[in-house]
Amino acid sequence: MGLWNQLVRPFTMARSTTAMVAGWVACVAITMSPAIAQERLQSGSAPAAAANATEPVLVVTLGSINKLMQDINYLTSAVGQPQAGGMFTMLAGTFTQGIDMDMPIGVLVPLVDGAPQPIAVIPTTDVKSILKRLEAQTGPADELDDGTLVIAVGVNTVYIRQLGNWAAMAPSKALLDLAPADPTTLFNGLGNDYDIAFRLQMQQVPAATRGMLIAQIRQGFEQAMEKQDSADAEATREIADGTMKQLEQFINDTDSLMFGLNIDQPNRNVSINTSFTAVAGTPLADIYGGSKPIPSQFASVIRDDAAAYYHAASSISPEAVKQTRTTLKSTISSLGGALENEDKLNDQQRADIRAMVDRVADLAIASIEEGRADVGALLLADQNDFRFVFGSFVADGNEVAQIVKDLAAKVENETDAPRFKFDQSTYKGVTMHMIEADIPAKEDEARRAFGDTLQVHIGTGAKAVYMAVGRNSDSLLKELIDNSTLDQGADRPIGQLKITLLPILKYADSIESNDTITAMINALLAAPDQGQLTAIQDSVPNGQSSVIHVGEGLLKAISAAVMQSRQGNGGNQF
Structure with a gap:
């Protein structure tokens, strides 16, 4: 069974606190690799600890029971379903006695003889x-001579050992011989920092195993x-082969995820954090x-009064330029086949069409080859x-x-072609153009939004292109041009997005x-x-690292939309 299934199964089984605790036990047995023979209760025997084992390749953590109860109570109350949080708290109080309520729960996955073992x-x-x-x-536990506990979960066997705390x-x-007496050092940056988290150490996977995966x-x-028999099969193969090479590079050069x-x-709010690092010195x-x-x-x-904005400005390495150039050329080749x-x-x-696409692609490649990307959008x-x-x-x-x-x-x-005014x-050195298109009378909503005529303002400078849509948006375009020389530093993220739903x-x-x-x-409003x-x-x-924050207001708005939809469908509730 694959590493992903080994990761996912514990969480899909955790439908309640009872299932969560029992699920960690069951999942270990269910996801057992064929490389390790099943040891039945009757045998009482155990093989020697595996010599060909790595450090944990994957570490998965759940926050402590107290953290989970508090956070789930908050979240379910925020979305108008406090009874769900109350049920979780009740079950947790009933079935987690004996567990340290302030410490996280974890799964460590080393490779044994090349196979992941949780x-x-x-x-x-x-x-x-x-x-x-x-x-x-689970049924009653058996105890072996060395104190190891054994339970049967269906047709599988799970071994349990007390290791200090x-x-x-x-x-x-x-x-069990591979389990550390204190796993908390493996939880650094995970554990109670999150409700659920994982870290994958790709370089802990032997090169031979990575090669087999590739x-x-x-x-x-x-x-x-x-199976590709279409006329553009060769172009499709070129794109897929490029993707395959990038995936191979990712598997071989990734350090941690x-x-x-x-x-x-x-x-x-609810936050999602991710980070990725590559092995130093690799492409x-x-x-x-x-x-x-x-x-x-x-x-x-980047404005506080924005309904939404997106901004990204970063340097581009020569290696990234090379890879992007290759990808673009393959994509254009495939498009030519489709045409x-x-x-x-x-x-x-x-x-x-092909000539136009080639010109756009050439311009994109030329822009990338200058080693920088700079883009901003404001609503x-x-x-x-x-x-x-x-x-x-x-x-x-x-x-x-x-x-x-x-x-x-x-x-x-x-x-019905649009009207171009060049x-x-x-x-301030930017040439202004405009594209106009009449909006049909039957398009009531579009007319209320843009008027009888949709106007798109375009500005082209020596090294920039601008576009604006909406009534009186040309003034906003000029404002963007006015401020183009104000930012001379780089004390900011390489990319950021913000959406505010209410406006x-x-x-x-x-x-x-x-x-x-x-x-x-x-x-x-509330x-x-x-x-x-x-x-x-x-x-x-x-x-690179990234973080996404979903505010409580957005959660409440989504919940309100779902509840309203359910009321419209007969009043069904969660």
Whole structure:
């Protein structure tokens, strides 16, 4: 059974606190590798501790019972389902006696003879009392001469050993010899920092084992490619082969991966943290290590009054440029094959589209080759107001304008084609253009949002392109240009996103109101925040980290929408 299944199974089994404790026991037995023979209760024998074993490749933790109870009570109350948290607390109080309520629970997964083998570690000084209370689920425990406890879970056998303040559980008695007397040092950065977390140490996996994994994936890739009989099979193979090479690089060069989910009561949000590091000196480390914050032309989109903004500005390493160039070229090649198979296009149309795509790709590659990425987007919204502006660094803004001009010439005789107005004015070195399109009378919501005519403002500078949509959004575009020289530092994350739901909902309500929007607005007006979602990406040595925060207001708004939907379907509740 694969490593992922070994990881997931304990949590899918933990449907209640009873199942959570019993599940850690059962999962160890159920996920037992065929490499270790099942040892039945009657034998009482155990093989010698495995000599060919690694340090834990994977460490999975659940927060302490007290933390889980408090956090689940908070979360279920926040989403209007306090009874669910109360049920969890009741079951936890009943079935976790004997467990240290303030220490995390963990699963350690070393490789034994190349196969992952899970060892559960429970914080308790008296595992016998826990097993006694679980006899209805597991049956009574047997005790071997050395004090090892043995229980049968279905057709499987689980071995348990008391190790000081911890108890270890495994599908083989030999595995218990690998359990540390104190696993807390393995929990650093996990444990009670999160409600659930894991860390994968890829370099603990022997190179031969990683090679076998890559070979299996490549075999599946080759089998899939053999089934490709379309005209663009060669282009598809080129893209897939590039993806396979990147995956192989990822498996070989990754040092560690970490994931953590935490219900954060003090800050009233749910957070998801991830981090990735590559082995120093590898091409993958060069890719991520070369990504650093840089001064930005578009940092002014980071505004407290924004309904939403996105900003990213970072250097790009030569290795990343090389990899991106290869990926883009493969993608364009595949698109060319797809165009050849498009029956609705004539030869001239195919040629025109391919030429346009090639120009866009060439511009994208040229921009990447300058070794930097810089982009910003801003949405301002409230009742009866919607404005969006976007800006990005490009290698040649004049080429952007020429591409759009050439496109306009191609479609000017098409029915319902938009109207292009080029070179209308110049503002601080940026040439202004506009695209207009009439909105059909039947599109009531679109007309209320944009008026009878949709206007898209475009600005092209020497090294930048701008776009703005919404009534009077041209002023917002000029404001972005005005502020383009203000950010001269780089003391910020390489990427960040923030969405605030309430102003977006208020604007949607002014366009077309309904009961669900009203319910969500009312929930947000009573919430501690306006429905915020934030995401931050930053560089770390040889890697990157990210954190996502989901505010309590957003949780309440989603819950209100679900409840309103259920009421509309007959009043069904959770």
